[in-house]
Amino acid sequence: MVTGGAGFIGSHLCDRLIDLGHDVLCVDNFYSSTKSNVAHLLGHPRFELMRHDVTFPLYVEVDEIYHLACPASPIHYQRDPVQTTKTAVHGSINALGLAKRTKARILLTSTSEVYGDPEVHPQTEDYWGRVNPIGPRACYDEGKRAAETLFFDYWRQHELEIKVVRLFNTYGPRMHPQDGRVVSNFVVSALNGEPLTVYGDGAQTRSFCYVDDIIDGLVTMMESPREVTGPINLGNPGEFTIRELADLVVELTGSASGLDRRPLPVDDPTRRQPDITRARESLGWAPTVELREGLERTIEHFRTVLA
Numbered sequence: 001m002v003t004g005g006a007g008f009i010g011s012h013l014c015d016r017l018i019d020l021g022h023d024v025l026c027v028d029n030f031y032s033s034t035k036s037n038v039a040h041l042l043g044h045p046r047f048e049l050m051r052h053d054v055t056f057p058l059y060v061e062v063d064e065i066y067h068l069a070c071p072a073s074p075i076h077y078q079r080d081p082v083q084t085t086k087t088a089v090h091g092s093i094n095a096l097g098l099a100k101r102t103k104a105r106i107l108l109t110s111t112s113e114v115y116g117d118p119e120v121h122p123q124t125e126d127y128w129g130r131v132n133p134i135g136p137r138a139c140y141d142e143g144k145r146a147a148e149t150l151f152f153d154y155w156r157q158h159e160l161e162i163k164v165v166r167l168f169n170t171y172g173p174r175m176h177p178q179d180g181r182v183v184s185n186f187v188v189s190a191l192n193g194e195p196l197t198v199y200g201d202g203a204q205t206r207s208f209c210y211v212d213d214i215i216d217g218l219v220t221m222m223e224s225p226r227e228v229t230g231p232i233n234l235g236n237p238g239e240f241t242i243r244e245l246a247d248l249v250v251e252l253t254g255s256a257s258g259l260d261r262r263p264l265p266v267d268d269p270t271r272r273q274p275d276i277t278r279a280r281e282s283l284g285w286a287p288t289v290e291l292r293e294g295l296e297r298t299i300e301h302f303r304t305v306l307a
Ligand code: NAD
Pocket: 003, 004, 005, 006, 007, 008, 009, 010, 027, 028, 029, 030, 031, 032, 033, 034, 052, 053, 054, 055, 067, 068, 069, 070, 071, 072, 073, 076, 087, 091, 109, 110, 111, 112, 166, 167, 168, 169, 170, 171
């Protein structure tokens, strides 16, 4: 079962699991996605799509749960912040309850946002983070922190087989063109010949991981020995300023677009870079796709979508 399976990362995960020979139940309420991401799988005999909101209980028989359901971009998760916290907390309780009854392994896609605006750089998993609990990002950040708490309490209290990964900024084909994330915004603007919107001075950094690498990490984590619970960072340590990203997108698209400076959003983290020592050592995982190559593939996708 893949909750959030119709989303950007979830739909790539469904593809991979089908390729690996699994029967896949994709559960999604299409809050921040559309059926089009999984339309190509609809006729497949081992694929099933269920419209369901994970904040409500679900009784099905499964043996592995990838729990991704949660809006992930600031525009989406801030549109209905109360629903975001409900999805993170009630959704995780229901997924964990289901895992408990069926004895399924369960994996949570947590986030680098649990580190907030970090004072430790790069971020290691033992860093507890610096999150504003009452700001506009808190519904997502604190929601995911509570979800992690629930996973580890179900592990301690009910001996569930849990797997917790913290994903850093992920990009690639099937990102929602209007979800406001920086890679999709920049690529769409560049292809449309519009200015790229740089928030603040563009000196803030992010580390961008191509989606195929993240899918390798998710599947490897699910298959890892029982004692590997995480949390484990999954991301690409290559760190770029937002200005550098803008310049690269302009170069790779061959666009004549300029830059348009906008105010920096509240609580926007200044720096972000994963320490992936734990992923290398426990999973033998490291990303393989460089930003330039991943952006080329992403631009190719958006050229088709926007055509
Ligand atoms: P996405 O918005 O494309 O996908 C999330 C999916 O969850 C969507 O299909 C949405 O409709 C579904 N969903 C939301 N609320 C739901 C609910 N109540 N019931 C059922 N389905 C619901 O986002 P994504 O980028 O694919 O993110 C997937 C997961 O990875 C999320 O858990 C996110 O927090 C995590 N993550 C993503 C990134 C990233 O850079 N993309 C970084 C860190 C963590």
